[in-house]
Amino acid sequence: MKIAILSRNPELYSTRRMVEAAKGRGHEIRVIDPLLCYMTIASQRPTIHYKGDELVGFDAIIPRIGASITFYGTAVVRQFEMMDVYSINESVAISRSRDKLRSLQLLARKGIGLPVTGFAHSTKYTNDLINLAGGAPLVIKLLEGTQGIGVVLAETGKAAESVIEAFRGLKENILVQEFIKEAQGADLRCFVIGEKVVAAMKRQGKEGEFRSNLHRGGNASVARLTPGERSTAVRAAKIMGLNVAGVDLLRSNHGPVVMEVNSSPGLEGIETATSKDVAAQIIEFIEKQAKPGRTRTRGKG
Ligand code: ADP
Numbered sequence: 284m285k286i287a288i289l290s291r292n293p294e295l296y297s298t299r300r301m302v303e304a305a306k307g308r309g310h311e312i313r314v315i316d317p318l319l320c321y322m323t324i325a326s327q328r329p330t331i332h333y334k335g336d337e338l339v340g341f342d343a344i345i346p347r348i349g350a351s352i353t354f355y356g357t358a359v360v361r362q363f364e365m366m367d368v369y370s371i372n373e374s375v376a377i378s379r380s381r382d383k384l385r386s387l388q389l390l391a392r393k394g395i396g397l398p399v400t401g402f403a404h405s406t407k408y409t410n411d412l413i414n415l416a417g418g419a420p421l422v423i424k425l426l427e428g429t430q431g432i433g434v435v436l437a438e439t440g441k442a443a444e445s446v447i448e449a450f451r452g453l454k455e456n457i458l459v460q461e462f463i464k465e466a467q468g469a470d471l472r473c474f475v476i477g478e479k480v481v482a483a484m485k486r487q488g489k490e491g492e493f494r495s496n497l498h499r500g501g502n503a504s505v506a507r508l509t510p511g512e513r514s515t516a517v518r519a520a521k522i523m524g525l526n527v528a529g530v531d532l533l534r535s536n537h538g539p540v541v542m543e544v545n546s547s548p549g550l551e552g553i554e555t556a557t558s559k560d561v562a563a564q565i566i567e568f569i570e571k572q573a574k575p576g577r578t579r580t581r582g583k584g
């Protein structure tokens with residue numbers, strides 16, 4: 284097969300591993316920077332061009348669209364879909380997963396366990412919002428944050444109020460969430476491919492830190508999931524419409540709750556922690572799925 288990875292950086296661990304895995308399985312693979320793609324939009328024959336050449340003959344793409352380039356990146360993915368090229372994650376699903384509020388709403392309507400979460404635009408009724416989320420202690424998050432930056436634990440109602448007002452004063456969108464204390468600074472990253480969790484790790488925050496992000500000094504080890512955790516992760520990915528997803532769960536007193544669903548989950552942490560060849564499993568999945576006509580949306584909305 285001829286596969287393209289849409290990635291800004293061929294040196295990234297995840298990109299390198301997928302190139303290696305694809306070559307190892309006898310495929311032709313090319314890393315394409317989505318920001319350097321340019322396109323023509325016409326009703327009969329949409330095209331994509333790259334460094335002076337037209338991109339033709341691809342059977343499948345693997346989008347690795349970073350949060351900062353979601354807008355243009357998903358347009359490139361959509362163009363491939365319009366050309367009936369199979370994308371392991373479709374553009375609509377990627378856009379969906381990038382919007383935290385939309386994601387939580389979609390998961391909630393299908394009955395997935397979530398921390399009690401509130402959000403508001405105005406700070407006029409902050410007190411009431413805090414009460415609705417169950418009162419302090421509360422976690423307050425910037426909607427646009429990553430790597431644990433912009434995730435704050437407010438121990439008291441007063442602290443929560445101040446943090447919310449400060450963030451809103453900066454015109455940042457936030458959400459307010461029940462603090463899952465019993466998770467004890469750990470979360471579970473479930474790597475889902477298709478209908479399976481192919482690898483899972485437990486990330487534990489460093490001493491005294493409630494955030495388990497590896498970027499905040501957390502460490503990762505292989506996790507043994509319960510059947511309930513497995514099925515929650517698989518269902519969450521499916522609801523988002525993602526074939527490849529990193530589903531982050533917290534172990535709460537009321538069962539597994541989903542924190543977020545990532546459409547471009549990194550391979551380095553999970554492969555290192557679990558010693559599994561996740562890259563090869565992604566390529567295997569493409570081998571089974573990538574056929575003409577398999578693009579569900581064909582670039583639709
Ligand atoms: P980011 O997108 O920046 O990684 P997260 O929502 O994943 O933000 O939060 C970062 C970390 O903070 C999580 O991995 C988890 O360990 C901790 N955390 C987040 N929300 C909660 C919560 N509601 N209860 C307990 N811990 C939480």
Ligand code: MG
Pocket residue numbers: 430431496531543
């Ligand atoms: Mg996170």
